[in-house]
Amino acid sequence: MTEVGSEVREEIRVGIVDDQELMRSALRMMVESQPDLSLVGEAADGYEAIAMVRSRRVDVLLMDIRMPRLDGIEATAAITREFPRTRVMALTTFDLDDYAFPALRAGASAFLLKDARAEEVVAAIRTVYAGHAVVAPSTTRRLIEHVARSVPVGEGRAEEIRERLTPRELEMLLELATGDSNAEIARRVHLSEATVKTHVGHVLTKLGLRDRVQAVVLAYETGIVRPR
Known part of the structure; x- marks a missing residue:
């Protein structure tokens, strides 16, 4: 210490x-x-x-x-x-x-x-x-755009993810894919920031992800989130 x-x-x-x-x-x-x-x-x-x-x-x-x-x-x-x-x-x-x-x-x-x-x-x-x-902020949005343009390569994995997550956790994964912070997500879904943080933690743990950037990549690459 x-x-x-x-x-x-x-x-x-x-x-x-x-x-x-x-x-x-x-x-x-x-x-x-x-x-x-x-x-x-x-x-x-x-x-x-x-x-x-x-x-x-x-x-x-x-x-x-x-x-x-x-x-x-x-x-x-x-x-x-x-x-x-x-x-x-x-x-x-x-x-x-x-x-x-x-x-x-x-x-x-x-x-x-x-x-x-x-x-x-x-x-x-x-x-x-x-x-x-x-x-770096300039990279985050381009990461989303880059992955969003990719053809989904894991449709079977997408179904496995949907089965593993609760409806609320799946909603958090979709929100994570926007690249927004916990505070921004909390305002949008009308939950406290602490509650959003807890749900995000559950998503990362259940899917074996190191961080939210990997969650963004996974959401797009598996087709769970489609480019707008």
Whole structure:
């Protein structure tokens, strides 16, 4: 536990993965400047990232996307599959669909640009550690639009999902697919934000999803939600 002002926070163990020493140095300084963040290792490519996570506990991994030998997308898929409790934050210079969507599908809980302010990255680390997703605002809506244009590939899975969820939980999945926050959903369906949060948690647990971004992808890819 670490005391930050009057607030006591758990120590978050952070790993850094980037093939550029200058970027690793900047991220290192950012992490080490925060009393509740602890730097546990650095890696220059995906293979080194996997080895790092296997050798020590990493709560949040700051993952570059474009790297030699093994890129961040493949490394993210391997790490989140083997170590589901390790949260991956994908960082890239390019706000492009070709990088964002594969990273999120691979299991990343966050997608941020490298030019994000230090306080934004730090806030995202804490948010991801708490079990929530963080995606750059410019990416979220395009994610929905991109997946919505795709042809559904899991009609059988859609029926399985409908059977697994209660009517209220299915309604929450449809609401999640809008990309709106719990507060926005609560106002629309006339429930308290706390109640919406509880239902969303049940949806994610029952469907084995890491976060609401994965719920958006699943809803569209299975055809449960159709593009307008």
